[in-house]
Amino acid sequence: MTTLIAGIDLIILQQSSGQMAEAIAIALDVVTDPTNLLFIFLATMLGLTMGMLPGMGGPVALALLIPLTFPLDKNAAIMILAANLGGTAFGGSITAILFNTPGDAPNAATLLDGYPMARQGKAGQALTASAVSSASGAVFGVLFFLITIPFIKEFALAFHSVDIFWLAVLGLVTVAVVATGSLLNHLIAGGLGLIIAFHGLNPITGTARFAWDTTYLVSGFPLVPLIIGLFAIAEMINLASKKGTISEKAEVVGGLKDGFNSVVKNRYLLARSSLIGWVIGVIPGAGGTVANFVSYLQAQQTSPNPESFGKGNVQGVIASEASNDAKDGGTMVPTLGLGIPGSASTAVLLGALVINGVTPGPLLFQENLQIVFIIMFALIISNMMSSVVGLLSVKHLAKLTRISVTTLVPIITIISLLGSFVIRSQLPDVVMAIGFGILGFFMLKFNMSRIAIILAIVLGPLAEENFHRALQISGGSYGVFFQRTVSLVLIALILMVIAIQFRNPLETAD
Amino acid sequence: MRTMFNRLSDFVSHKASVTEGVFDVLAEKDTKYWPILFYGILLAYVVRVVYESLGFSDKARLFPLIVGSLLLVMLTLKISLLLLPERYTPQITGIFDPITTEFEGAATTDVDKSTRYRKEFAMILWLVALFPIIWIFGFLKSLTLFVFLFVYVYERDFVRALFVTALSAVLVYALFVELLNAQLYRGIVRLPIVAGVLS
Numbered sequence: 183m184t185t186l187i188a189g190i191d192l193i194i195l196q197q198s199s200g201q202m203a204e205a206i207a208i209a210l211d212v213v214t215d216p217t218n219l220l221f222i223f224l225a226t227m228l229g230l231t232m233g234m235l236p237g238m239g240g241p242v243a244l245a246l247l248i249p250l251t252f253p254l255d256k257n258a259a260i261m262i263l264a265a266n267l268g269g270t271a272f273g274g275s276i277t278a279i280l281f282n283t284p285g286d287a288p289n290a291a292t293l294l295d296g297y298p299m300a301r302q303g304k305a306g307q308a309l310t311a312s313a314v315s316s317a318s319g320a321v322f323g324v325l326f327f328l329i330t331i332p333f334i335k336e337f338a339l340a341f342h343s344v345d346i347f348w349l350a351v352l353g354l355v356t357v358a359v360v361a362t363g364s365l366l367n368h369l370i371a372g373g374l375g376l377i378i379a380f381h382g383l384n385p386i387t388g389t390a391r392f393a394w395d396t397t398y399l400v401s402g403f404p405l406v407p408l409i410i411g412l413f414a415i416a417e418m419i420n421l422a423s424k425k426g427t428i429s430e431k432a433e434v435v436g437g438l439k440d441g442f443n444s445v446v447k448n449r450y451l452l453a454r455s456s457l458i459g460w461v462i463g464v465i466p467g468a469g470g471t472v473a474n475f476v477s478y479l480q481a482q483q484t485s486p487n488p489e490s491f492g493k494g495n496v497q498g499v500i501a502s503e504a505s506n507d508a509k510d511g512g513t514m515v516p517t518l519g520l521g522i523p524g525s526a527s528t529a530v531l532l533g534a535l536v537i538n539g540v541t542p543g544p545l546l547f548q549e550n551l552q553i554v555f556i557i558m559f560a561l562i563i564s565n566m567m568s569s570v571v572g573l574l575s576v577k578h579l580a581k582l583t584r585i586s587v588t589t590l591v592p593i594i595t596i597i598s599l600l601g602s603f604v605i606r607s608q609l610p611d612v613v614m615a616i617g618f619g620i621l622g623f624f625m626l627k628f629n630m631s632r633i634a635i636i637l638a639i640v641l642g643p644l645a646e647e648n649f650h651r652a653l654q655i656s657g658g659s660y661g662v663f664f665q666r667t668v669s670l671v672l673i674a675l676i677l678m679v680i681a682i683q684f685r686n687p688l689e690t691a692d
Numbered sequence: 693m694r695t696m697f698n699r700l701s702d703f704v705s706h707k708a709s710v711t712e713g714v715f716d717v718l719a720e721k722d723t724k725y726w727p728i729l730f731y732g733i734l735l736a737y738v739v740r741v742v743y744e745s746l747g748f749s750d751k752a753r754l755f756p757l758i759v760g761s762l763l764l765v766m767l768t769l770k771i772s773l774l775l776l777p778e779r780y781t782p783q784i785t786g787i788f789d790p791i792t793t794e795f796e797g798a799a800t801t802d803v804d805k806s807t808r809y810r811k812e813f814a815m816i817l818w819l820v821a822l823f824p825i826i827w828i829f830g831f832l833k834s835l836t837l838f839v840f841l842f843v844y845v846y847e848r849d850f851v852r853a854l855f856v857t858a859l860s861a862v863l864v865y866a867l868f869v870e871l872l873n874a875q876l877y878r879g880i881v882r883l884p885i886v887a888g889v890l891s
Contacts, residue, residue, distance in 0.1 A: 253872060366770055373763035374734065377741055380756045387752045392741060415819070423811035588846035593860050595819070596835040600864060603831070604874040612826060616819050623812070628727050646755045 201551060202331070209555030212257045213563060225262045226269035226564040230572050233273025234582060235590065240270050240527040241413040241632075246594070248406055248534050249601035256538040257556055263534050264557040267527055268320065268564030271507050272572050275312045276579060279499070280305060288506050291474035295491060295498030302494050309576055310441020311496050312503045313569035315452055318445070319504035320565030322456035323463070323511025324558045331554065334519040334547055341544040344652040344663055348672035349543070350645035353522035356465075356679050357634050368631040375638025378403050385643070386650045398610050405639070407602035407615040409533050412632050413526075414598040415619025418591050420626055438573070444496045451481055451497055452504050459505025463512020463524050473512075477505035510561055518546055518554055521641065529636040536640055543644070728774050735767040818842065830879030836861050 212218055225247065233239035243266055251259035274289035279296035292312065299308040341349070354376075358368035381392040382402025393399040445452060455477040462473040481501035482491040491498050513524025521543030523529035535542045540550050547554065572579065602615035625632055656662035663669060742760035745753040818838070826834040839860045844853035868874045 250867065250872065366766060366773075370731075370734070370763065370766050370770060373759055373766060374738075376759045377738060377756070377763065380741075380759070384752050387749055389748070389752055391748060391752060391756065392744060419812060419815045419819070422815035423808040586847065589843060589852075589856050591815075592839045592842040593856070593863070596839060596860060596864065597867070599822075599826075599835070600831065600868050600874075600876070603877065604868060604872055607875060607877075609827065609877055613823055616823060619819065620816055623816070624730050628730060642755075649755070650751060 202335075205551035206555050208257075208552040209559055212261060212552075212556055213559045218258055218261060219563075221258065221262050222265040222560060222563055223567060225265040226567045227571065229266040229269025229564070230273040230568045231579065231582060233270030234277050234579060235585075239274055240267070240525075241530045242417050242594070243270060244527060244530040244534065245410045245413040246597055246601055248409065248530075248537060249604050251534075252406075252537070252605055256540060257552065259538050260535065260540070260553055261556045261560045263531055264560035265564035267510060267531065268507075268561045269568040270527070271320075271503075271510070271565070272313060272316045272568045273579075275316065275499075275503055275506075276309065276572065276576055279308045279312060280576075288471050288474050288509075289502075290471065291478040291502035292499055292506070294478065294502075295493070295495050298492070298494035299496065299499070304437055304440075304494065304496075306437025307441040307444065307496065308437070308499050309573060310438045311444050311499050312441075313573045314442055314445040315455075315500045315503040316507045317566050317569040318452055319456045319459060319507035320510060321562055322453065322504070323460045323508035324562050325511070326457070326460045326508070327511040327514050327558060330515055330519075331547070334515065335551070337519070337544070339544075339548065340668055342652075342666065342668075343648040343655065344666060345668045345672060346544065347645050347648040347652060347663070348669050348676070349520060349522075350641040350648070352672050352676050352679070353516075353520065353641050354634070354638055355676050356522065357631065357637050364629060367629055368634045371625060371630040371632070371634040372638045375635035376642040378408075378635070379639045379642030380646075385647055398608070403639075404606065404608075404611055404614060405533055405537055406605045407611040408618050408639070409530055409636065410598050410602045411615040411618025411620075412622035412625075412635065413530060414594065415615060416622030416626055416632075418595050418598070419619065419623040421587050422591050424587055441496075445500055448497055448500050451484075452500055454484075455481065455501040455504040456508035459508035460512035462505070463509030464515045465524070473505045473509040474502040477501045507565055510565075511558075514554075514557065518542060518557070519544070521546075521644070523633060523637055526633050529633040532640055533636055542640070724774055728771055731767055731771050731774070735764070735771065738763045738767060826877070826879070828879055828881050830882075831876040832861070832864070833879065835864065 213222065228247070229239070229243055232243040244263055247263055247266055251262050254262070271288070275292045275296065277283050278289040278293035279300050282293050282297040296308045296312065299305065354372045358365060358372050379402070381399055383390050383400060390400045458477045458480060459473040462476060465472075478491075478498055478501050481497050482488045485491065485495070485497060487495070509524070513528045516522040516524050517528040517532055521532065521541075523532050532542050535546075535553075540546065540553055598619075599612050599615060602611045603609070605611065622632055625635070652662050653660070664673070738760055741756060742764060745756040745760060747753075748756070822834065822838055825837070828834075829837075836857050840853050840857040843856045844850060847853065868876065
């Protein structure tokens with residue numbers, strides 16, 4: 183009997199290893215195809231360029247790419263989106279170092295020492311240190327993620343319908359709690375997302391809800407115009423109110439060798455910062471901003487010269503950039519493994535997975551494991567490409583920041599509106615994009631989490647479907663939601679997340 | 693034509709004396725009334741959704757009722773808190789706020805409140821006005837007109853506006869017509885001369 187069980191275990195292990203080997207082979211086949219490599223390069227360059235422009239990076243670039251990748255095979259489409267994600271991080275650090283203006287919020291910590299270095303004539307050293315740390319951090323982050331894949335895969339097999347329901351609730355609660363700003367605002371955003379998700383055909387009863395006698399809403403709110411509106415158009419409204427250009431002029435001289443040597447000299451800091459970035463990336467909704475600042479603070483506190491931070495210490499640049507890119511690997515754990523996004527960019531990526539017919543979460547590791555490896559390989563390749571190309575062409579790329587917002591805004595707006603139209607060739611989709619753009623702008627203005635709304639739209643139907651499925655299996659008994667060990671663990675986590683929030687004393691405004 | 697464009701530019705730029713006062717007043721109302729209006733609209737929408745849910749079958753209405761009811765409570769609470777004097781308003785914030793808020797000030801650039809309001813309002817108007825124009829004249833014509841007008845109104849440079857418009861048209865054509873083979877909506881009014889140039 184013992185031999186039989188051992189034999190079965192070996193077969194399962196071999197099958198599991200065989201599946202993983204097959205997934206890796208498919209993924210390598212996809213990313214090394216010459217045409218796909220060209221797509222990766224173009225997506226990386228787009229990410230790098232848009233990452234440099236405040237308000238354009240991360241979610242906006244991804245939202246614009248979704249309609250452009252729609253006609254492609256799902257593997258190639260997701261590969262392009264992942265490559266774009268990999269390109270934006272270094273782009274944001276270029277403007278942070280040269281112009282004291284981060285391309286995206288996660289690059290804010292880089293400017294604390296990067297800009298002083300540029301003012302001291304060490305822009306080249308800062309940029310090189312940033313590029314090398316960025317690429318290294320990305321590799322670390324993906325490798326850490328690679329180690330967790332077998333565990334996530336096994337973990338995913340343990341999930342039943344009732345567990346997926348509780349997981350969806352955990353995701354919604356966590357993102358609302360962890361996002362910066364008012365908890366109530368984010369819970370409202372999540373609730374609004376759920377209400378939006380309830381529109382259209384209900385898979386449980388087969389009837390259309392809240393269609394309001396229109397055929398347009400029978401299939402619910404379309405995801406692509408919604409994402410484009412919430413992220414791209416909302417940012418354009420916000421950007422239209424900002425100052426004319428980011429910069430006038432930038433000097434980038436020398437320092438390549440110094441920059442590289444400084445990273446080698448601080449390799450333990452690099453590794454530590456990468457680990458911090460990865461761990462924080464795993465926390466759903468925490469985002470890159472938190473990872474950067476925590477990593478920066480630890481670099482300052484462990485330095486023999488903490489007072490030199492903020493005055494041009496290259497360690498500040500290394501710490502923040504390494505963690506910024508390592509966090510991408512970390513965010514893939516909740517995003518791909520649990521279907522809960524780690525940041526705004528991965529929230530949009532999650533939406534893109536759904537649009538391409540891929541179910542994120544536990545099922546992804548069972549049904550589409552090659553997608554996971556495609557994303558990993560695309561991230562590594564794009565981070566390396568953006569660091570190398572970005573560094574070699576930084577003097578020319580920096581000129582892009584002299585384009586005025588009044589030139590960028592209309593171009594991005596028309597691409598967004600066209601992108602929202604071409605998926606289904608329905609004019610009301612353009613109205614949706616504009617409408618959600620205005621909603622997204624006010625959400626931005628009143629500090630409501632757009633990640634929470636996207637997450638709710640993705641997880642809401644999943645939660646409802648699995649809730650009713652679990653009830654059907656149990657014959658209508660609600661006790662099924664509190665019987666399984668996995669369910670009880672998830673419920674405990676939900677309560678813990680809520681309790682952490684209320685442990686902090688309530689603060690009253692002065 | 694140029695005079696007309698200049699007048700349009702004056703309207704949306706901060707030189708317009710009529711709108712300046714209006715936006716200063718609106719900017720002052722920023723802290724309370726706009727959020728209350730926004731959450732009030734959301735509340736009205738959720739009330740409608742909850743009311744309609746009551747007419748569904750048990751299975752179909754369960755989740756909308758649960759979520760809708762919770763959302764009604766939260767929105768009512770939010771509006772009530774906004775109506776309270778600020779010193780009585782509790783702040784329950786994200787758990788990472790103590791780390792990030794100290795530094796976030798370094799990352800922002802801004803203009804004065806009144807100018808910002810004016811520009812945001814103008815941008816929303818641009819978008820709202822754009823759709824009916826697209827519906828009437830189709831994508832290519834409307835969007836090229838939009839880009840041209842937008843750049844001209846804000847930058848007051850005819851040549852630059854023309855250059856950016858041409859660049860946008862090429863980008864749109866290359867990406868959407870050639871690469872994606874998209875059939876762009878052509879509008880309900882077909883202008884023969886323009887259609888001949890742009891189609």
